[in-house]
Amino acid sequence: MAGHDRDPCPYVILNDLGGAYAMGLTGGTIWHGIKGARNAPRGARLPSSIAAIKARAPVLGGNFGVWGGLFSTYDCTVKAVRQKEDSWNAIIAGFMTGGSLAIRSGPKTAIGSGIMCGILLGCFEGVGVLVQRLMSDGNRQIAPMM
Numbered sequence: 001m002a003g004h005d006r007d008p009c010p011y012v013i014l015n016d017l018g019g020a021y022a023m024g025l026t027g028g029t030i031w032h033g034i035k036g037a038r039n040a041p042r043g044a045r046l047p048s049s050i051a052a053i054k055a056r057a058p059v060l061g062g063n064f065g066v067w068g069g070l071f072s073t074y075d076c077t078v079k080a081v082r083q084k085e086d087s088w089n090a091i092i093a094g095f096m097t098g099g100s101l102a103i104r105s106g107p108k109t110a111i112g113s114g115i116m117c118g119i120l121l122g123c124f125e126g127v128g129v130l131v132q133r134l135m136s137d138g139n140r141q142i143a144p145m146m
Contacts, residue, residue, distance in 0.1 A: 019068065031060070033049045075090060091125060098114040
């Protein structure tokens with residue numbers, strides 16, 4: 001569950017889209033840089049690495065950005081429809097995002113992908129709740145022993 005210090009809903013979509021793009025671009029730079037250097041001949045590792053980064057890292061960043069933007073859009077939509085802010089919003093938004101991105105492969109694949117994304121987001125939310133509970137246990141007052 002997100003904190004209350006985030007931007008309001010229409011603006012959070014652009015924020016999440018840009019953050020996801022930056023994360024994908026950074027990860028793509030590392031991944032394709034190593035891959036480009038590894039698959040290059042001995043004397044051309046750096047130029048090959050740079051060429052691979054320039055060719056593929058923006059694509060991966062764009063893919064991450066689309067996922068982040070869609071997820072955030074669906075999350076805001078679910079919040080507006082349900083009038084609640086809880087873990088179910090992220091799970092439903094994950095289901096809808098996974099289904100939307102796989103819809104070109106047909107309804108059966110879209111539903112399967114949506115279910116998998118919903119399960120994945122459910123796991124993320126569950127771990128978040130678990131960590132939050134573990135952290136709050138340390139703040140309980142302990143009765144003095146006599």
